[in-house]
Each structure stands twice: as structure tokens, then as C-alpha cells.
Amino acid sequence: MKQFVLYLFIVFFVLSCKKKTVEVKVYSESDRWGFESPSHFPSPDYQFVNNEQTxxxxxxxxxxxxxxxxxxxxxxxxxxxxxxxxxxxxxxxxxxxxxxxxxxxxxxxxxxxxxxxxxxxxxxxxxxxxxxxxxxxxxxxxxxxxxxxxxxxxxxxxxxxxxxxxxxxxxxxxxxxxxxxxxxxxxxxxxSNTKYDQYLTGTTTFTDKETRGLQLFRDNCAHCHKEPLLTDFSFRNSGVETTIVDIGRELITQDPNDKGKFKVPSLRNIDLTYPYMHDGRFFTLTQVVDFYSDGIQQSATVDPTLGDGFHFTSQEKLDLIAFLKTLTDYxxxxxxxxxxxxx
Amino acid sequence: MKTIILKFIAVAVVLVSVMTSCNKDKTEDPETPSPTPTVVEKGTVTIDLSHKWGFSNETDFVLGIDLIHPMKHDTLNFTKLKYYISNVKLKKADGTWFTQTESYHLIDLSEVSSLAITLNDVPVGDYTDVYFTMGVDSTRNVSGAQAGALATSNGMFWSWNSGYIMLKAEGTSINSTSGSFAFHLGGFSGVNNIVTEKYVQFAGNNLTVTKNHTSSAFLQVNPGWLWHSAPSVSVLNTVHMPGTDAKTMADGFFTNNSITLDHIVE
Structure with missing residues (x-):
């Protein structure tokens, strides 16, 4: 019995050593590999045409x-x-x-x-x-x-x-x-495996704060940050400035109606990806939520759905940020x- | 040893024929006689492009020399002229078509080898017209990384505004305010679409393709047509994206009588 324990110990020791050595993994043609669309996602655009996955x-x-x-x-x-x-x-x-x-x-x-x-x-x-x-x-x-x-x-x-x-x-x-x-x-x-995704697929629950935040998000933000990818891929002027510095989408379409419009970014991993907006003008989520609450700047192409802001209460802002933090994909x-x- | 191999082959032949005959019974009407395979005899066609200048193609178009535009009177010295011809088809006298597959050709005035388009395995017969597309069809503009003439390493694809630069004309001009000109023409959708179908008739001559032989159609291309409706380089010396200017210049060259038959060699 003692010998057995000793052997076991040695085996564990060897295994643990092995883990620490730096290995270059060698893959072969036969390795199974492939893209799988998460069950709660729409169907993907990229189809690997002439580029079969290996x-x-x-x-x-x-x-x-x-x-x-x-x-x-x-x-x-x-x-x-x-x-x-x-x-x-x-x-x-x-x-x-x-x-x-x-x-x-x-x-x-x-x-x-x-x-x-x-x-x-x-x-x-x-x-x-x-x-x-x-x-x-x-x-x-x-x-x-x-x-x-x-x-x-x-x-x-x-x-x-x-x-x-x-x-x-x-x-x-x-x-x-x-x-x-x-x-x-x-x-x-x-x-596809954030706390938010786990909530959607029913494998986890939200705190009260996160639940309230999700509701606020769905009522005010999901129109553009469409679930579950959290963008509708449209181009919009989010009203960060009155005088447009960067013409954005207009550069591509040559259409003055597109002045200052940028693609709605996905909010996935937003807690990790500051600063925010196309020009990185905001460094904290609080700044961003404050901006959408009361800081919208009017211009000819500003998105009509923004109105003059969403006027969140301070509790609502905290709830919204709590929800945004469920979007981090560890x-x-x-x-x-x-x-x-x-x- | 030899007999074993022969036996093996014999068995294999029997097995294969049994298997294929089984298959055939399911799909084919036994009453229909099997068609005798007709061997289509084939030859080769080359479309040779020589570039000309002037109202009646009277001078050669050459890179690096001063050319005076007959309508705008600009002095133009080209350092680069590249453009795409794609989807080349030959129309036969009997109304059938020969269509080249994967037919994308980057004509580059600095690469002599690019000035002849070779069509292999063309069925023998008399052909009346050559049809082709000036530019690159919209599909290939939106289908990701392509190969050959369409490779992005040819420098004919916009990186920031996806799509092929279907024609590049660059050079210097004393009439340009900057001293130079650069026209990068493209656009494949909506009002900015410059992709144009074009054809050249072999007229009464017909291009006759004979077995294992190369027949050639010699065409003359006149880039002066770029300025058919576009203004002088003193007004417009740069185009770098799809739009009205690109459309005006491309239309002048792509849609008019800019490519004509010179002669046929059979």
C-alpha cells in the first residue's frame, strides 16, 4: 500500500513536470477541426468557400x-x-x-x-x-x-x-x-460564452442589478446593438460631436447623408476594450453611459433614435454598467x- | 507471376463491369443506344492587342513618350497603363459559343506577354465575334481573396474600399497642375458600375479555327477614348475611387469604339 502511494506520488510528480515544459504542438491533416455556429446565433456570413477548414x-x-x-x-x-x-x-x-x-x-x-x-x-x-x-x-x-x-x-x-x-x-x-x-x-x-450568453441559454442566472440592466439595454440600446451579436452592422452617427471631424461612412459611399456615420460596434467584451467610440474619446463605461444619457450632440446626420439622450437615473446607469460587464468572454x-x- | 496478374486483372475487369452495369440499369433506359462519343477537334485562338493613339489610330501608344491628345490637346506621358479584360467568349457562325473558364486577364503595357490573350481548346469552325468584359464582374469583387490575374499582389485591388481597380493610367503631363496624373478606375455596383460588356466583330472575315493550329485576331486598342467625355488633365488629374469621374472616364474607353479589328491571321 505504501509503495502504491509512493508510485502514485511519482506519477503525479512526473505529470506535473510535464505540464511545465514548453511544447510545440504538432498538428496533422487528420486533426478534427471546424467552425461551429453557436446555437443561439444567426447563421454566419463567412462560409469558407474555396478555403476548407483544417x-x-x-x-x-x-x-x-x-x-x-x-x-x-x-x-x-x-x-x-x-x-x-x-x-x-x-x-x-x-x-x-x-x-x-x-x-x-x-x-x-x-x-x-x-x-x-x-x-x-x-x-x-x-x-x-x-x-x-x-x-x-x-x-x-x-x-x-x-x-x-x-x-x-x-x-x-x-x-x-x-x-x-x-x-x-x-x-x-x-x-x-x-x-x-x-x-x-x-x-x-x-x-459566445459570456455570462450574458449563459443567461440566454439558461445555464446561469443574472443578479437583480444585471437583470434590470438587461431590461434597460433592451429598451434603449438593443435597437442598434442587436442581440445576440450586439450589433446590427448598420452605420450611424452616435452624436459625439456637432462639427464632424471624421466623415466616416461618407468616405466610402460619397453620400453626404452618411457623414459622421460609423459601424455600430458589438458590445461584446466592452469592459476590456476601452477607450470607446471610433475616436477613443471615452475611457470609462460611466462616461459612455453618461454620454448616451445626456450628452448627445446634434448634427444633420445624428441618429434619430437617440433623440436628445435616454436620461437614465443614476441607479439605471449602475444597472446598465452591471449588465455590460456580463459581456466579457473569459x-x-x-x-x-x-x-x-x-x- | 504474369498469369496471376492477368487473372487478377480479368477478375477486376469483370467485377468493375458488373458493378457499373448494375448502376447503369438503374439510371438508363436500356432501349436507348449508347451515344458514340464524338471527338470535338480543337485549335487555339489568340487575341493580340496593339495599343494605338490619335483620331484614326495613326500612332503607336507607347509608355514613356509624349503623346498629344487629339481632342483635349493635353500632352500625356504615360508611365503605367493596366486594365482588366475578362470573361472572353467567341461566337460561332452557327450561333453557339466558346466560353473561356476562369477568364481574367490583366493587360499591362509594361508586360509584353500580357498583350496576347490565349484561348485554348477552341472547337474548330468559323467564329464571327469575340465578346469580353472590360473590368472585373461584380461577383469577383465581393468574393474574397482571388488568384492569378485577380491576385491582390498585382496592386489592382483597393484595400480600404474593397473592389478591383479595373484600369490604372498614370503618368506626367505639363498640362496637369501637379505635373502628373493618376486615374484608378473601378466600381461594380449601382450608378458607379463601370463593368462593361464589349464585342468586336470579325466582320466578313470570320475567324476560322482549325485543328491543332493557332488562329489570331489582331485588335487595336486606343486609350485616348478615356478622355472622350472626361475633361482635360488640367481640370481632372486624379481619380482614386468609384464615382462620377471614374464612370465618365471608364465609359469613354469601355463603351465606345475604342477596340477595333485590325486583321486576322489564320
């Missing part, structure tokens, strides 16, 4: 997402401004730093549930998940690179030559496969599959 392709996309090789001076990766700990938003800065430390013009959005998005960017200028990376890659204020350079840098890397060969069976890396590999990774960043920010991979 674990190897996802892992390749993950390497690319975390690789600074993609930027012109190899200092900026996708993850530089889309950090897992911040629900794939930037590290709580107003504007993100691109190559050479230059600042962008709009707050880097958090990334989740991208497979459901009909278009991308604050102004909706990008029409497909696979071509979204072109925007930050080629923007001089961000990664400042050309696609042909990205392709030649990848082809000069024996690491990526081997990865693309095993994932896509190609000897020469193309921008198409590069973009598709990134989509394999970004499409899997699904946020499964997303803690999922080791989405973290920086070992090389």
Missing part, C-alpha cells in the same frame, strides 16, 4: 497573425493592436501605433465573431473577411507594406514555405492562400488556441 490552416493563420514579418520594418504584427488579453482590441490606447510609431486615426476595434460580419472596418469599406487584412497591411499608418512584398517575404522564409506546403499543398506562397489562412484564424475568434481571452504560438 487545423493546419488555422495554425498557419495563427502564426501569421502574431508575426511582425508582415509589416514593412518587421515591428508590427496583427496582434500588436489586437491583443488577446484585451479581447483582440489594442492595449487601451486611443489610437494604435503603426510602423515607425505613427498613430492611426481611428480606435482599433476588438475582434470577435468576424464570420458574422457583412463588412469590416469602422466605415464598412471592406466587403469580405479574406480581404480585410489588406487594409492594415497596406496602410502607411499601420503596417505600411505592399502585398507583393508580403508574398516575397513569406516565400523567402523556409518556415512559412513548409507551413503553406503542409496546410495548402502549395510550393509557391500566394497572397490568396496567405489571406485565406488568416481568415481561418480570425473566423474562429468566436465570443473563454475568448483565455483560450490557449488563440494565444501567440511557439516557434
Amino acid at each position: 487545423r493546419l490552416r488555422f495554425e498557419l493563420g495563427r502564426y501569421l497573425f502574431y508575426d511582425t514579418l508582415l509589416s514593412s520594418d518587421q515591428t508590427v504584427s496583427c496582434s500588436s493592436c489586437h491583443a488577446q488579453a484585451h479581447a483582440f482590441a489594442d492595449h487601451n490606447v486611443k489610437f494604435s501605433k503603426g510602423v515607425g510609431g505613427v498613430l492611426g486615426h481611428r480606435n482599433a476595434p476588438a475582434l470577435s465573431n468576424l464570420a458574422w460580419y457583412p463588412n469590416f472596418m469602422w466605415d464598412g469599406g471592406v466587403n469580405h473577411l479574406e480581404v480585410q487584412p489588406l487594409a492594415p497591411l497596406t496602410n502607411p499608418l499601420e503596417m505600411n507594406e505592399t502585398m507583393s512584398n508580403v508574398v516575397s517575404k513569406l516565400n523567402a522564409s523556409s518556415f512559412y514555405k513548409e507551413k503553406f506546403k503542409s496546410a495548402y499543398g502549395i510550393d509557391e506562397i500566394t497572397d490568396q492562400k496567405f489571406l485565406q489562412a488568416l481568415a481561418q484564424f480570425t473566423s474562429m475568434l468566436i465570443s 473563454y475568448l481571452i483565455g483560450n490557449p488556441d488563440f494565444s501567440e504560438p511557439k516557434r
Whole structure:
């Protein structure tokens, strides 16, 4: 019996040691892997056409997402401004730093549930998940690179030559496969397991405060922040300023009626993704709720549903914030599959 | 050893024929005689593009030289001219069509090899017209990352406002206030749509395709038509997105008699 206990102890000891060693996981073509739409979500937009999902392709996309090789001076990766700990938003800065430390013009959005998005960017200028990376890659204020350079840098890397060969069976890396590999990774960043989701699916209950907050949210905010993705993907002027500095959607449509309109952002993980609004002007949820309560600025294109604000009481503001804090997805920010991979 | 292999093959042949015959019984009417496979004889067609300038295509269009526009009188020195021709089809005298699959061609004046479009496996016969699309059809503008001529690494896709730059014309001009011009024309939906179907008739000549032989249609392309309705570069020297200006310039070149038959070689 004593010997048995000793053996057991040794086994546990060995196991615990094993966990601490850094392992590079090796995946093979046969690994089961696939996108599953959460039962309480609508059907997704991105369908993996000509880009069948495999674990190897996802892992390749993950390497690319975390690789600074993609930027012109190899200092900026996708993850530089889309950090897992911040629900794939930037590290709580107003504007993100691109190559050479230059600042962008709009707050880097958090990334989740991208497979459901009909278009991308604050102004909706990008029409497909696979071509979204072109925007930050080629923007001089961000990664400042050309696609042909990205392709030649990848082809000069024996690491990526081997990865693309095993994932896509190609000897020469193309921008198409590069973009598709990134989509394999970004499409899997699904946020569907917040306390709010668990409440929706009946696996948890809300506190009284959270319940009141949800009701207030449904009465006032869900019109634009449509459940369960918490955005209706429309473009609206939320009335942050009287004189429009950034024309937003108008840049894409050339329609003056779109001046100052931006895509309604999803509120998922909002507690982690401050500062808020397209220009990062608010740093706390209190500021945001105060703004929608009594701070709406009027202009020609301001969204009519906002009126002159919702005039929340101070208790209502606290309730609303309690609800907003149920939107944090610890499964997303803690999922080791989405973290920086070992090389 | 040899006999074992032969036996094995014999058994395999019997098995396969039994299996396929079973299948056939279910789907085919036994009364119908099996059609004899007709071998369609095929040849090759090339569409060769030479670029011209002037009212009656009297001068060659060449990059890096001063060209005077016959209507606007602007002096234009092109450093770049690239555009898409897609979905190439040949119309046969009997009314049938040959349609090239995955038919996207980036014509680039700095790449001689891009100036001839090759159509392989064209059934033999007499063809009366070539049809094609100027630009890139709307589907490919909204379907994610594409390959070949449509690869984003060709620099013909807008990163911030998704869609193909269907024509790029850049260069310098003494008539431009900035000294240069850059026209990036695109747009695939609504009033901004510039994608245009076009055709060139082989007239009375017909393009005859014969077995295992290459027949060529030599076409002349005149980029001067870009300014058919658009103003002088002294007024407009830059277009960088879909819209009215892109539409006016593209329409001038895409819809008018800008591409004509020169001659046919069979």
C-alpha cells in the first residue's frame, strides 16, 4: 500500500513536470477541426468557400497573425493592436501605433465573431473577411507594406514555405492562400460564452442589478446593438460631436447623408476594450453611459433614435454598467488556441 | 507471376463491369443506344492587342513618350497603363459559343506577354465575334481573396474600399497642375458600375479555327477614348475611387469604339 502511494506520488510528480515544459504542438491533416455556429446565433456570413477548414490552416493563420514579418520594418504584427488579453482590441490606447510609431486615426476595434460580419472596418469599406487584412497591411499608418512584398517575404522564409506546403499543398506562397489562412484564424475568434450568453441559454442566472440592466439595454440600446451579436452592422452617427471631424461612412459611399456615420460596434467584451467610440474619446463605461444619457450632440446626420439622450437615473446607469460587464468572454481571452504560438 | 496478374486483372475487369452495369440499369433506359462519343477537334485562338493613339489610330501608344491628345490637346506621358479584360467568349457562325473558364486577364503595357490573350481548346469552325468584359464582374469583387490575374499582389485591388481597380493610367503631363496624373478606375455596383460588356466583330472575315493550329485576331486598342467625355488633365488629374469621374472616364474607353479589328491571321 505504501509503495502504491509512493508510485502514485511519482506519477503525479512526473505529470506535473510535464505540464511545465514548453511544447510545440504538432498538428496533422487528420486533426478534427471546424467552425461551429453557436446555437443561439444567426447563421454566419463567412462560409469558407474555396478555403476548407483544417487545423493546419488555422495554425498557419495563427502564426501569421502574431508575426511582425508582415509589416514593412518587421515591428508590427496583427496582434500588436489586437491583443488577446484585451479581447483582440489594442492595449487601451486611443489610437494604435503603426510602423515607425505613427498613430492611426481611428480606435482599433476588438475582434470577435468576424464570420458574422457583412463588412469590416469602422466605415464598412471592406466587403469580405479574406480581404480585410489588406487594409492594415497596406496602410502607411499601420503596417505600411505592399502585398507583393508580403508574398516575397513569406516565400523567402523556409518556415512559412513548409507551413503553406503542409496546410495548402502549395510550393509557391500566394497572397490568396496567405489571406485565406488568416481568415481561418480570425473566423474562429468566436465570443459566445459570456455570462450574458449563459443567461440566454439558461445555464446561469443574472443578479437583480444585471437583470434590470438587461431590461434597460433592451429598451434603449438593443435597437442598434442587436442581440445576440450586439450589433446590427448598420452605420450611424452616435452624436459625439456637432462639427464632424471624421466623415466616416461618407468616405466610402460619397453620400453626404452618411457623414459622421460609423459601424455600430458589438458590445461584446466592452469592459476590456476601452477607450470607446471610433475616436477613443471615452475611457470609462460611466462616461459612455453618461454620454448616451445626456450628452448627445446634434448634427444633420445624428441618429434619430437617440433623440436628445435616454436620461437614465443614476441607479439605471449602475444597472446598465452591471449588465455590460456580463459581456466579457473569459473563454475568448483565455483560450490557449488563440494565444501567440511557439516557434 | 504474369498469369496471376492477368487473372487478377480479368477478375477486376469483370467485377468493375458488373458493378457499373448494375448502376447503369438503374439510371438508363436500356432501349436507348449508347451515344458514340464524338471527338470535338480543337485549335487555339489568340487575341493580340496593339495599343494605338490619335483620331484614326495613326500612332503607336507607347509608355514613356509624349503623346498629344487629339481632342483635349493635353500632352500625356504615360508611365503605367493596366486594365482588366475578362470573361472572353467567341461566337460561332452557327450561333453557339466558346466560353473561356476562369477568364481574367490583366493587360499591362509594361508586360509584353500580357498583350496576347490565349484561348485554348477552341472547337474548330468559323467564329464571327469575340465578346469580353472590360473590368472585373461584380461577383469577383465581393468574393474574397482571388488568384492569378485577380491576385491582390498585382496592386489592382483597393484595400480600404474593397473592389478591383479595373484600369490604372498614370503618368506626367505639363498640362496637369501637379505635373502628373493618376486615374484608378473601378466600381461594380449601382450608378458607379463601370463593368462593361464589349464585342468586336470579325466582320466578313470570320475567324476560322482549325485543328491543332493557332488562329489570331489582331485588335487595336486606343486609350485616348478615356478622355472622350472626361475633361482635360488640367481640370481632372486624379481619380482614386468609384464615382462620377471614374464612370465618365471608364465609359469613354469601355463603351465606345475604342477596340477595333485590325486583321486576322489564320
